[in-house]
Amino acid sequence: MEIEIQAGTEAGVPAPETAQERTVGTTLLEVSDLAVEFRTDDGTVRAVDGLSYRVEAGRTLALVGESGCGKSVSSLAVMGLLPATAHVVAGQVRYRGDDLLAMPRTRHRAHCGRHVAMVFQDALAALNPVHTVGYQLTESLRARAGMSRRESRRRAVELLDLVKVPNAAQRIDEYPHQFSGGMRQRVMIASALAMDPDVLIADEPTTALDVTVQAQVMRLLAEIQAERQMGLVLITHDLGVVAGVADDVTVMYAGRAVERSAVRDLYAAPAHPYTRSLLRSVPRLGTRDDGHDDAHDGARRGRLPVVPGRPPSPGHVPSGCPFHPRCDMARDVCATDRPPLAEVAAGRSSACHFADELLGGDRG
Amino acid sequence: MAEEGPKDDVVLEVRDLAKSYPVRSGVVLKRTVGQVQAVDGVSLTLRRGRTLGLVGESGSGKSTLARVLVGIEKPTRGTVLVDGEDVSTMSRAARRELRRSVQMVFQDPYTSLNPRMSVGDIVAEPFRIHPDAVPAGGRRQAVAELLELVGLDPDHVNRYPHQFSGGQRQRIGIARALAVKPRVLVCDEPVSALDVSVQGQVINLLADLQDELGLSYLFIAHDLAVVRHIADEVAVMYLGRVVEQGVDRDVYDASGHPYTRALLSAVPVPDPAAQADDEVLLLDGDPPSPADPPSGCRFHTRCWLARQLASGTGPEAADAVETDGGPRVPRRCATDDPVLVPLGRHDAHAAACHFVGAATAVSAARRPDPATVPDPATVPDPRGS
Ligand SMILES: Nc1ncnc2c1ncn2[C@@H]1O[C@H](COP(=O)(O)OP(=O)(O)OP(=O)(O)O)[C@@H](O)[C@H]1O
Ligand SMILES: Nc1ncnc2c1ncn2[C@@H]1O[C@H](COP(=O)(O)OP(=O)(O)O)[C@@H](O)[C@H]1O
Ligand code: SF4
Ligand code: SF4
Ligand SMILES: [Mg+2]
Ligand SMILES: [Mg+2]
Numbered sequence: 001m002e003i004e005i006q007a008g009t010e011a012g013v014p015a016p017e018t019a020q021e022r023t024v025g026t027t028l029l030e031v032s033d034l035a036v037e038f039r040t041d042d043g044t045v046r047a048v049d050g051l052s053y054r055v056e057a058g059r060t061l062a063l064v065g066e067s068g069c070g071k072s073v074s075s076l077a078v079m080g081l082l083p084a085t086a087h088v089v090a091g092q093v094r095y096r097g098d099d100l101l102a103m104p105r106t107r108h109r110a111h112c113g114r115h116v117a118m119v120f121q122d123a124l125a126a127l128n129p130v131h132t133v134g135y136q137l138t139e140s141l142r143a144r145a146g147m148s149r150r151e152s153r154r155r156a157v158e159l160l161d162l163v164k165v166p167n168a169a170q171r172i173d174e175y176p177h178q179f180s181g182g183m184r185q186r187v188m189i190a191s192a193l194a195m196d197p198d199v200l201i202a203d204e205p206t207t208a209l210d211v212t213v214q215a216q217v218m219r220l221l222a223e224i225q226a227e228r229q230m231g232l233v234l235i236t237h238d239l240g241v242v243a244g245v246a247d248d249v250t251v252m253y254a255g256r257a258v259e260r261s262a263v264r265d266l267y268a269a270p271a272h273p274y275t276r277s278l279l280r281s282v283p284r285l286g287t288r289d290d291g292h293d294d295a296h297d298g299a300r301r302g303r304l305p306v307v308p309g310r311p312p313s314p315g316h317v318p319s320g321c322p323f324h325p326r327c328d329m330a331r332d333v334c335a336t337d338r339p340p341l342a343e344v345a346a347g348r349s350s351a352c353h354f355a356d357e358l359l360g361g362d363r364g
Numbered sequence: 365m366a367e368e369g370p371k372d373d374v375v376l377e378v379r380d381l382a383k384s385y386p387v388r389s390g391v392v393l394k395r396t397v398g399q400v401q402a403v404d405g406v407s408l409t410l411r412r413g414r415t416l417g418l419v420g421e422s423g424s425g426k427s428t429l430a431r432v433l434v435g436i437e438k439p440t441r442g443t444v445l446v447d448g449e450d451v452s453t454m455s456r457a458a459r460r461e462l463r464r465s466v467q468m469v470f471q472d473p474y475t476s477l478n479p480r481m482s483v484g485d486i487v488a489e490p491f492r493i494h495p496d497a498v499p500a501g502g503r504r505q506a507v508a509e510l511l512e513l514v515g516l517d518p519d520h521v522n523r524y525p526h527q528f529s530g531g532q533r534q535r536i537g538i539a540r541a542l543a544v545k546p547r548v549l550v551c552d553e554p555v556s557a558l559d560v561s562v563q564g565q566v567i568n569l570l571a572d573l574q575d576e577l578g579l580s581y582l583f584i585a586h587d588l589a590v591v592r593h594i595a596d597e598v599a600v601m602y603l604g605r606v607v608e609q610g611v612d613r614d615v616y617d618a619s620g621h622p623y624t625r626a627l628l629s630a631v632p633v634p635d636p637a638a639q640a641d642d643e644v645l646l647l648d649g650d651p652p653s654p655a656d657p658p659s660g661c662r663f664h665t666r667c668w669l670a671r672q673l674a675s676g677t678g679p680e681a682a683d684a685v686e687t688d689g690g691p692r693v694p695r696r697c698a699t700d701d702p703v704l705v706p707l708g709r710h711d712a713h714a715a716a717c718h719f720v721g722a723a724t725a726v727s728a729a730r731r732p733d734p735a736t737v738p739d740p741a742t743v744p745d746p747r748g749s
Contacts, residue, residue: 066559066561066562067529067530067559068529166649180422180423180650181422182650183650208557209422210421210422210586210587211586211587211588211627211630211631211632212421212586212626212627212630212647213421213422213650214630214632215629215630215632215647216647216648216649237559237560237561238559238560238632239560239634240560240631240632240633240634241632243632243633243634243635243636243638244632244633244636246636263636264636264637267634267635267636277561278560278561279634281560281561281563281564282560282632282634283560283563283564283587283589283590283592283593284589284633284634285588285589285592285616285628285631285633303564303568303571304563304564304567304568304593305564306561306562306564306565306568307561307562308565310529310531310532310562
């Protein structure tokens with residue numbers, strides 16, 4: 001079944017009273033200089049350090065980086081859902097101009113519940129195994145939208161249809177264990193879409209899934225984003241996954257943005273050595289990088305390109321450029337001077353002393 | 365590498381292997397109401413010093429096959445041969461020796477290591493089951509060497525799993541598997557839970573260890589791109605069956621089965637232009653339940669080629685049938701179970717499809733023309749307008 005959905009006008013459901021027009025390019029969410037610290041046994045550590053990004057209606061932003069670089073923590077800060085040991089120490093999060101962080105926490109969360117929704121990284125485990133999928137969807141609709149039982153059930157079926165769960169009207173009465181991983185992720189997306197949010201943040205929505213299901217879920221998110229002109233933030237560690245769906249990419253390292261580019265620019269020529277390494281590490285179909293393509297000759301294949309070592313943990317971020325111990329372009333200055341995130345080409349920023357070399361400048 | 369006869373080259377072989385589990389219903393008195401055919405008639409050959417990649421979607425039976433191979437579970441039917449010897453007819457002592465020589469690396473480095481055991485104890489654990497692998501006095505030294513071998517600091521032997529990253533934990537899992545000097549490693553999705561940036565580190569480590577120790581690998585993954593980097597031969601599984609197998613180059617560049625082609629199309633390409641041109645999603649929905657596999661060709665409910673043939677102008681279209689709730693497909697697809705048939709170039713290349721010819725013909729361009737693949741779920745172009 002094909003359902004046409006216009007922002008805020010789904011059949012039978014009143015448009016949320018505060019729904020506003022989404023014109024492509026309108027800034028919906030703006031994160032500026034966000035810094036988040038954790039209190040740990042070893043003292044206070046900074047997990048997010050001066051992160052800025054902007055989410056526009058009708059556009060998809062990919063937030064990319066290795067495990068531990070602060071993708072989830074920064075998103076939880078945006079949502080007002082940081083754990084008790086964490087606090088925002090600097091920065092603003094503006095939703096349509098209003099600073100969410102300046103609001104009391106309850107109002108911040110209520111605002112997000114309505115306009116900025118998130119699919120959490122461990123979403124697959126988040127469904128309660130003792131309740132049916134329908135119960136979990138309708139309870140949240142009744143609580144959040146004040147719908148009646150009937151109304152919420154109809155809406156829940158609609159939402160499951162929207163995320164292409166086959167036979168939604170029947171499957172709504174099944175339990176989470178009767179759903180595959182991909183179908184459970186669709187349910188979580190449906191739940192996040194319940195209030196027709198302006199912005200959807202999806203934290204590694206496909207990391208636990210097969211490539212085939214990953215492709216389906218990515219396509220689904222892209223479709224819904226386009227139909228509703230939402231702002232979509234896709235969080236991932238895999239640059240391969242977002243190439244086809246993102247408009248803009250922010251690459252994070254050790255709690256900071258190190259590159260910001262439009263998707264085509266970034267894949268054509270990364271402006272930061274870390275981005276380049278991440279891109280090279282994506283396994284590709286066409287190549288075996290080894291000049292050895294006959295499996296009968298017994299020759300050994302070459303090595304896959306990797307990012308050597310591993311990312312620093314908060315509290316142990318190296319001096320100078322945080323990436324310098326792993327960077328194949330590092331020089332003396334990199335160990336001492338921290339490169340700021342600066343514009344290196346029209347619409348592109350990079351935090352590397354030698355970005356112009358990467359972009360084909362003729363220095364060095 | 366020395367030329368060896370094709371037979372003594374084979375270190376592990378399975379013939380017509382099947383494993384089914386009872387499906388039970390009821391809470392108190394569980395009654396068996398059916399069988400899940402997790403693995404249903406699989407034959408594979410693993411050669412010394414080589415890597416066989418095993419690919420398929422979730423639920424296709426990869427882990428079940430792995431568990432049978434390492435002896436965690438008994439097959440329902442079929443034979444496992446190690447060095448040409450049938451495992452089921454071996455003496456107990458010989459079977460123990462076999463268990464030692466075939467070890468497993470598990471999928472999830474976060475849950476497969478006991479959080480309360482130190483790294484040293486984890487790596488030494490297999491010595492308890494196989495005490496004769498290394499004499500008691502030499503085990504500390506052996507553990508230190510194993511950690512060194514997989515690129516970990518031997519001084520970290522007293523640390524606990526939570527003090528390591530995912531990639532490092534997977535190295536610990538590999539060290540543990542190598543402790544009793546196996547000849548075969550069954551690696552069940554060893555990199556699926558890791559960041560892409562770290563996947564390459566683990567794959568490179570496995571390749572180095574293979575060179576150094578002459579190991580043979582069965583390498584399981586759901587991503588054909590990952591497998592391409594390590595496998596010499598590839599087998600593709602769907603609902604408990606192998607639907608295509610062959611050397612790496614044949615399976616990737618001249619795939620004969622529509623399912624293989626669909627898996628290839630799902631591999632994310634790190635190139636926005638390529639993805640925009642190539643917005644084809646060949647596989648829709650989930651695989652059907654192996655407790656109730658479809659009639660005829662098990663893939664017919666999701667097969668793009670069958671749908672294409674049924675809506676074309678050829679003789680298959682005239683003879684097409686409506687399947688219950690499913691798409692229209694050529695009659696043979698709905699009624700006859702295709703067997704693996706050899707395909708041209710190398711005799712090792714085989715696929716199980718009634719229309720392999722048609723599949724390979726479209727295969728010239730690696731992925732089929734989107735216009736010829738009707739798929740109701742993919743009608744609206746997500747990037748459009
Ligand atoms: N102990 C069991 N009892 C009942 N059914 C089982 C059991 N183990 C596996 N199955 C079923 O057998 C089928 C194959 O499972 P298996 O775990 O081998 O798949 P897989 O290919 O490894 O999938 P994945 O990619 O999810 O790891 C599945 O349908 C699964 O539900
Ligand atoms: N509850 C916590 N206490 C202390 N440190 C934490 C906590 N949660 C996350 N961190 C640290 O913050 C950093 C960023 O974490 P996270 O945002 O989850 O990374 P990502 O989502 O990019 O993988 C990590 O190094 C992590 O160890
Ligand atoms: S500043 Fe130096 S170390 Fe940092 S990314 Fe650029 S070249 Fe590498
Ligand atoms: S036999 Fe028919 S259904 Fe099966 S793979 Fe071939 S074309 Fe598809
Ligand atoms: Mg995270
Ligand atoms: Mg498995």
